Amino acid sequence: MRYIIILILGITLTFSCKKKSVDETPSPAPETESLALLEKEVLNTYLNIGDAVYEDAYSTVDSLSIHIEAFCNSPTAEKFEACKYAWKRARIMYGQTEAYRGVEGPIDNYESYINGWPLDEAYIDYVYDSSKATNVYKGIINDTLNYKEINYNTLREANEKLGDASVTTGYHAIEFLLWGQDFYTDSPGKRSFTDYTIAPNAERRRQYLLTVVFMLKQDIANVRLEFKGNYRADLLVNVSLNYNCFLLLDGISKMSKGEFGGERIIPALETKNQEDEHSCFSDNTHVDLVTNALGMQNIYLGVYKRKNGLFIKGRSLSTLIDRLNPGYNANATQYISNAVTESLQIGIPFDRAILSDLGGHIKNTAQAWVGFSDELKKAALAIESAK
Numbered sequence: 001m002r003y004i005i006i007l008i009l010g011i012t013l014t015f016s017c018k019k020k021s022v023d024e025t026p027s028p029a030p031e032t033e034s035l036a037l038l039e040k041e042v043l044n045t046y047l048n049i050g051d052a053v054y055e056d057a058y059s060t061v062d063s064l065s066i067h068i069e070a071f072c073n074s075p076t077a078e079k080f081e082a083c084k085y086a087w088k089r090a091r092i093m094y095g096q097t098e099a100y101r102g103v104e105g106p107i108d109n110y111e112s113y114i115n116g117w118p119l120d121e122a123y124i125d126y127v128y129d130s131s132k133a134t135n136v137y138k139g140i141i142n143d144t145l146n147y148k149e150i151n152y153n154t155l156r157e158a159n160e161k162l163g164d165a166s167v168t169t170g171y172h173a174i175e176f177l178l179w180g181q182d183f184y185t186d187s188p189g190k191r192s193f194t195d196y197t198i199a200p201n202a203e204r205r206r207q208y209l210l211t212v213v214f215m216l217k218q219d220i221a222n223v224r225l226e227f228k229g230n231y232r233a234d235l236l237v238n239v240s241l242n243y244n245c246f247l248l249l250d251g252i253s254k255m256s257k258g259e260f261g262g263e264r265i266i267p268a269l270e271t272k273n274q275e276d277e278h279s280c281f282s283d284n285t286h287v288d289l290v291t292n293a294l295g296m297q298n299i300y301l302g303v304y305k306r307k308n309g310l311f312i313k314g315r316s317l318s319t320l321i322d323r324l325n326p327g328y329n330a331n332a333t334q335y336i337s338n339a340v341t342e343s344l345q346i347g348i349p350f351d352r353a354i355l356s357d358l359g360g361h362i363k364n365t366a367q368a369w370v371g372f373s374d375e376l377k378k379a380a381l382a383i384e385s386a387k
Contacts, residue, residue: 035386038320039169039241042302045314046248047232049304050105053097053295054224056307060090061220063173065213072196072206080193081132085176087171088284093307094171094220095291099299103251106226110219112160116167117278121176123158125205128181140168141204151208152215167177169215171291172279179281182274185352217283242383245320249380250318252296253373260292260339261369269362274351285350286343289365293339296372300336321379324386328379335372 022137041177046112064086071079094115101107107114121127126137140158147154161166167173182190196206235244247265264285302316322329342364347353357363 002261035323036238036241036325038315040236040238041315042320043235043241043244043248044315045302045312045316046299047235048314049298049302049312050097050100050227051224052192052304052306052312053093053100053298054220057090057093057097057140058217058220058224059307060086060093061085061213061217064090066215068209068213070173071193072210075193075196075206077193080178080196084282087174087178088282088287091171091279091284091287092291094305095288096295096298098259098292099252099255099295100227101251102255103248106223106231109222112167112170113156114170114173114216114219114223115172116160116164116170118165118275119167119170119172119176119275120165123162124168124173124176124208128183137200141208142201144201144204150204150211152211155208155211155215169212169219171216172281173212174209174216175279175281175284177205177212182281182283182351185274185349185355188349189281242386245317246380246384249317249376249383252299253376254381256296256369256376257373260289260296261366261373264289264292265362265366265369268350268354269357269366272354274354277350277354280351283349283351286346286348286353289343289346289350290340293336293343293365297336297340300332317379320383324382325379328375328382331376332372332379335368335375338368339365339372374377 064083067079067083067086071083072115096108098115102151122136122139123138125141126135127139128134129136136283140150140154147158155168158166162164176189178191180195182189184190196202196209199205237244238300264278268274268285274280278288279285300317302314302318304312318329318333321332342361345359345361346365347358347361353362
């Protein structure tokens with residue numbers, strides 16, 4: 001866990017450093033340039049960062065799949081822990097892609113398969129029944145009558161079939177299969193690797209884990225290819241540049257307040273229930289909150305530090321908004337900075353932090369997202385009126 005935090009801090013601490021890299025873009029053009037030219041450069045930066053972050057997300061999921069295959073071929077406690085670590089590494093990259101949701105991009109067609117949440121554990125595997133003080137073996141893995149085979153089609157068709165929580169695929173399905181239910185305030189779930197060796201339906205459980213990581217890898221690959229192809233071409237159509245910049249700001253504004261500052265923080269803070277946290281099985285929610293903020297900051301400021309340490313830079317939404325209304329830009333820049341710094345200070349694990357919110361960092365993070373969203377909404381209207 002400490003190494004994961006160091007990786008995140010490395011991204012945030014070097015974010016504003018001026019480093020030369022092969023990806024560095026030319027200096028900004030004079031302010032006399034046309035608005036359309038600036039908008040096209042801004043959209044190009046948005047797309048270049050998206051290409052890079054999806055590539056990094058795919059790379060880390062590929063690594064996760066390698067670890068899971070090795071574990072399923074010969075399960076050991078050490079290999080099981082390696083799978084968990086690889087999952088956490090993968091979340092650092094994927095968390096930064098989520099800022100690309102809600103803007104009519106390819107991710108919106110795959111998100112329910114990739115990052116569906118919340119998740120009904122009993123739909124997948126056994127759960128603990130406190131009234132009987134024993135595990136109840138149910139779900140797809142244990143239901144051999146209705147789910148004779150566990151394969152791509154089975155899991156795809158079953159995903160969200162009974163409602164939003166009947167999630168069968170994606171990061172959180174893998175998370176549950178690695179950690180199991182979390183009943184603890186001082187640690188994540190404690191699923192044993194023996195669930196894949198001597199427990200009932202161990203072979204089917206291995207097959208489920210192998211299938212779901214294959215599907216995740218394929219889905220992210222599809223998003224990446226569609227983003228580089230048709231989506232890029234559509235976003236750069238000259239007659240639609242102004243509208244597309246408006247679309248980005250409007251979508252990002254809604255995602256900031258509704259998802260990042262709303263659904264992922266407020267319910268858990270109000271109910272004090274660990275079931276309302278995003279990565280509840282692994283106690284990785286604090287990382288989700290930080291990487292979501294970083295992803296939005298990447299897009300807004302036009303700077304992304306890649307997994308290999310290189311930077312993607314370019315003229316950004318911040319550049320565009322500053323030209324139209326410097327006040328909106330100054331406020332938005334401060335709010336997104338606050339979202340990053342406040343989320344970094346949230347206590348670990350999140351399910352314990354929500355009980356008291358010492359320092360108010362969870363609440364402050366939510367408020368920063370609301371402020372950021374409001375400024376972007378104003379900026380979107382300014383862009384729309386600047387046609």
